[in-house]
Amino acid sequence: MSGVEAAKRLAARTAVDAFVKNGFKLGIGSGSTVVYAVERIAERARAENLQLTCVPSSFQARQLIIEHGLLLSDLERTPELDLAIDGADEVDEKLTLIKGGGGCLLQEKIVVNAAKEFVVVADYRKNSGALGQQWKKGVPIEVLPLAYRPVQKEIETRFGGTAKLRMAKAKAGPLVTDNGMFIIDWEFEESPTDGWTKIGMELNNIPGVVEHGLFIGCAKKAYFGNEDGTVSER
């Protein structure tokens, strides 16, 4: 296992061991780090006979829950969650996150909002002083396909930087999210000194924007696996 993969695994296992308790209703995030969290949740559920209910935040998360034999639910049957566990593309010193690098952010934000607590699991590359220092691909913004051009133009005019339509890797044309939307990656010029709240609210007010990948004021704790085998907490 490479250094980065080991770091992801360590962070995920540490978070699961610290936060997951018997009877919990869990929100399961998306991405490559969450895979290790689900692996550990399933291990503990078997070893300790934990009764857990899992609500996915993406198609990938749903598959992970099923593959690991965990109890699958949804927000209709389980609208209140004890804990959400998810990865992030970057985490700043105030626990503001960029998410959506893997195309998942809308359902993730809904699941996080339904949870009493939200814990982030990540490797050392995501540990940042200010957004944009580590993650160079911008803020992912999920948009209604018919609105992507005016949204791109409005973002660039209002906030500067570059708003790029994300193209798919193994399909011609744009990436299509689990929700049938497109993603615009907004490469901003610099982190605002007064925080991201105002920009987050303004992004959500642009017609055609479904949700953005700035997660502000919702994470309780972040675990970062380090190259030397230690875990940093914030």
Ligand SMILES: O=C[C@H](O)[C@H](O)[C@H](O)COP(=O)(O)O
């Ligand atoms: O779109 C994907 C999600 O927001 C992920 O949680 C995020 O990209 C981090 O993924 P990974 O753990 O693979 O770095």
